[in-house]
Amino acid sequence: xxxxxxxxxxxxxxxxxxxxxxxxxxxRVGRKVLDFAQAGGSVDPADFVVLNRVLCCYPDMPLLAxxxxxxxxxxLVLTFPNDRWWTRLAFTLVNASLRVARRQFRIFLHPPxxxxxxxxxxxxxxxxxxxGRIWHVVAMERAA
Numbered sequence: 001x002x003x004x005x006x007x008x009x010x011x012x013x014x015x016x017x018x019x020x021x022x023x024x025x026x027x028r029v030g031r032k033v034l035d036f037a038q039a040g041g042s043v044d045p046a047d048f049v050v051l052n053r054v055l056c057c058y059p060d061m062p063l064l065a066x067x068x069x070x071x072x073x074x075x076l077v078l079t080f081p082n083d084r085w086w087t088r089l090a091f092t093l094v095n096a097s098l099r100v101a102r103r104q105f106r107i108f109l110h111p112p113x114x115x116x117x118x119x120x121x122x123x124x125x126x127x128x129x130x131x132g133r134i135w136h137v138v139a140m141e142r143a144a
Contacts, residue, residue, distance in 0.1 A: 036064065036067055036068065037058065037060060037063040037064040037067045043071060044071075045070075045071045045072070045073050046071060046072065046073065047072075047073050047074045047075070048072065048074060048075050048076075048077070049068045049069075049071050049072040049075075049076050049077070050076075050077045050078075051064070051065075051068050051076070051077070051078050051079070052077075052079050053079050053080070053135070055078065055080045055108075055110055055115060056080055056081050056091075056107050056108055056109065056110070057105075057107060057108070058108065059106070059108060061108065061110040061114065061115060061118065062114070062118050065078070065115055065118040065119055065122075066118055066119075066121070066122055068119075069118070069119045069121075069122030069123065069124050069140075070122055072124065072140075072142065073142065074141065074142055075124075075127075075139060075140065075141045075142065076119060076124055076139070076140045077137070077138070077139050077140075078115065078119070078137070078138045078140070079135050079136065079137050079138075080110065080112065080115055080135070080136055080138075081109055081134055081135060081136070082112070082131055082132075082133075082134060082135065082136050083109060083111060083112055087109060087134060088109060091107050091108075091109045094107055095107060112136055115138075116138065116140075119140050120140075123142060123143050124140035124141060124142060124143065125140060125141060125143045126138060126139070126140050127139050127140060127141045
C-alpha cells in the first residue's frame with residue numbers, strides 16, 4: 001500500500017514491484033508510509049524489518065530503533081552514517097544550510113554504539129556489520 005503523496009520513490013517502487021513479482025512475493029509484502037516510531041502499534045510485526053538510511057533523519061533514535069526491533073520477528077537490518085570527523089562536518093554544514101533556508105528538517109548523527117545497544121535491549125544480536133566511507137550496514141537477528 002502506498003500513500004498518495006509518497007515522495008521521490010518512483011524508480012525504487014518500480015524496481016521493488018518488479019523484484020517482488022519476479023520472485024513470486026507480490027502478496028507477501030506490504031508497505032505503509034507513516035511515522036513508524038509513533039504509529040508502530042498499528043503495524044503488524046514482520047519477519048524482516050529494514051531501516052535503510054532512516055535513523056539519521058529521525059530525532060528520537062531510541063524510539064525508532066526500538067519500535068523497529070520490536071516489530072522484527074527474525075531480523076532487523078540498519079544502515080546509518082559512520083561517526084567520523086568528515087561525517088560530523090558534513091552533517092554540521094547540511095544542518096546549517098537547512099537553518100539558513102528556514103527548513104525545519106534536520107539530520108542527526110546518532111552514536112552507532114547507542115543504535116546497536118538499543119536494538120540489543122530489544123532482544124536482537126548483531127550477525128553482520130560492515131562499514132563503508134559514509135554508511136554502516138548492520139544485520140541483527142532475534143536472539144533465541
